[in-house]
Amino acid sequence: MSLPRLLTLIAAFCLTLGLIIGLVSSLTGLYTQVALSASPLLANLLILAVIVLLGTLIFALFYYLRLLQSPQKVKGKRVLKPKIPVVKTEAASENLKAIRQQVDRIQDEVARQALLLRAREIEASMARGSIRIVVFGTGSAGKTSAVNSLVGRMAGQVGAPMGTTEVGETYTLKLKGIERELAITDTPGILEVGIAGTYREELARQLAAQADLILFVLDGDLRKSEYEPLRTLAEIGKRSIVVFNKVDLYPDSDRDAILTRLRERVKGFVSAMDVVAISANPQKVVLEDGTIFQPDPDIMPLIRRVAAILRAEGEDLIADNILLQSQRLGEQARKLIDLQRRRQADKVVERFQWIGAGVIAVTPLPVVDLLATAAVNAQMVVEIAKIYGCELTIDRAKELAFSLAKTLASLGIVEGVIQVVSRALQLSVAGFLLGKAIQAVSAAYLTRIAGKSFIEYFRHDQDWGDGGIAEVVQRQFQLNRKDEFVKAFVKDAIARVVEPLNIYQQAPEPELEMSAEIESEPLYQQQDDDWETHSNQRNDDW
Ligand SMILES: Nc1nc2c(ncn2[C@@H]2O[C@H](COP(=O)(O)OP(=O)(O)O)[C@@H](O)[C@H]2O)c(=O)[nH]1
Ligand SMILES: [Mg+2]
Secondary structure (H helix, E strand, O other), X not given: OOHHHHHHHHHHHHHHHHHHHHHHHHHHHHHHHHHHHOOHHHHHHHHHHHHHHHHHHHHHHHHHHHHHHOHHHHHOHHHOOOOOOHHHHHHHHHHHHHHHHHHOOOOOHHHHHHHHHHHHHHHHHHHHOOEEEEEEEEOOOOHHHHHHHHHOOOOOOOOOOOOOOOOOEEEEEOOOOOOOOEEEEEOOOXXXXXXXXXXXXXXXXXXXXXXXXXXXXXXXXXXHHHHHHHHHXXXXXXXXXXXXXXXXXXXXXXXXXXXXXXXXXXXXXOOHHHEEEOEOOOOOEEOOOOOEEOOOOEOHXXXXXXXXXXXXXXXXHHHHHHHHHHHHHHHHHHHHHHHHHHHHHHHHHHHHHHHHHXXXXXXXXXXXXXXXXXXXXXXXXXXXXXXXXXXXXXXXXHHHHHHHHXXXXXXXXXXXXXXXXXXXXXXXXXXXXXXXXXXHHHHHHHHHHHHHHHHHHHHOOOOOOOOHHHHHHHHHHHHOOOHHHHHHHHHHHHHHHHHHHHHHHHOOOHHHHHHHHHHHOOHHHHHHHHHHHHHHHHHHHO
């Protein structure tokens, strides 16, 4: 506390004390005088009255002081400007900031621009602050009619054939008691025939996914094709009002029965209150005297429900939606980056698989288990890691490569690969080259499995997941052993590895004869035996 403030406090305290002492002494004097001149009872009453008066004065003083200090609090909630919940919008802003940073890493220019555009749109809607209502539902259910009635003028063309509304059209309107402006978007319907309809349906779905509030228009009982999108929208966190339109076509009892059934069907994701019945553009009726009468639209149940929801939850709906949009965009950016990285990493794996095959082709290995070690190249691990933004030392890469090679051997995958490859090669490779070719192509295949496993590892922030390294490697082996893939792979391998071997075999160089000796043994059979002993031994080690 500052010195002047302390001095003021002391002075105020002394003054108050002086006043109290003065007051008490004058009250005592007064009391004595009245008690002596009149009666002691009267003196007591007088003192009581003075004390009550003083108490009231002090209470009034404190009350007004408080009023002066916090005028907003006392005036009540109504005077406060509507404010979007801060935490959610801040989270959304953080997401958008992170997205901008991620976007820089996306090489595909078109995808990058699309993401940036969407981020700007989200920011703009954050700044604008209007509530976005999207009218969605089956074609010809009466979406455009509902929008027209809501907007109070002929905002769009209303017609019987499906597909009148080409693109999402937006109108702005104000509702009594709602401060924010409402932007209401009419969409093309779902369930339209033909390709153009499918495109429009996709557009409608996108618009619905961006809404703060959805008016899901039906013209009867809920069909399966309507149920699915309605539930999906609820699952992604969208608030929907189910609007049962064209009720003028039904007798009251049927209308009530349909309404009850609708509420029953959407139970669990749309509350009963949010299912309303309207007639947006009722049919003309011919009266008994032959005159034609056009009934007025009846959309009050819808207006009342929209107003009630927006009053109670409008701010939350906006904030939730902005957060959801930014999260979805973030997800999209992450997927794009993942796809891009995976393509780059696949290229690395492909390069190393043929390098490995080439090396083994000219120098086959005497022991089959060594194949795994030879196939998992530490340099490949370093390069994949780099694509995923991790700088690995070559020693760490060697460690990782070794543990993966050990896993390949211990799980029987080396043997499995040799079987797959030899079956595929037997038909197309000449007998004397078969052993060499099997080893070379198997090395390529093992490199591929190892590489793909490392991609999974780095994709998940250097984590092998709950099942550990073994599960990842097994899965990659299973994924890569599909018939069509093996055929294509072996065909490629023959062109890249075996055919050059053939040419080379026709003009052998003296120093390479050693490897020919190894190869002359029935390599595949022998490797089978080797595998048994080695794998058993390894299983014990683990
Ligand atoms: N009887 C009746 N017909 C309606 C009602 N609302 C719309 N319609 C008719 O349904 C057809 C399709 O309406 P429209 O608003 O274009 O449907 P949208 O394709 O969902 O936009 C038109 O012929 C409308 O006149 C209604 O409340 N009652
Ligand atoms: Mg329409």
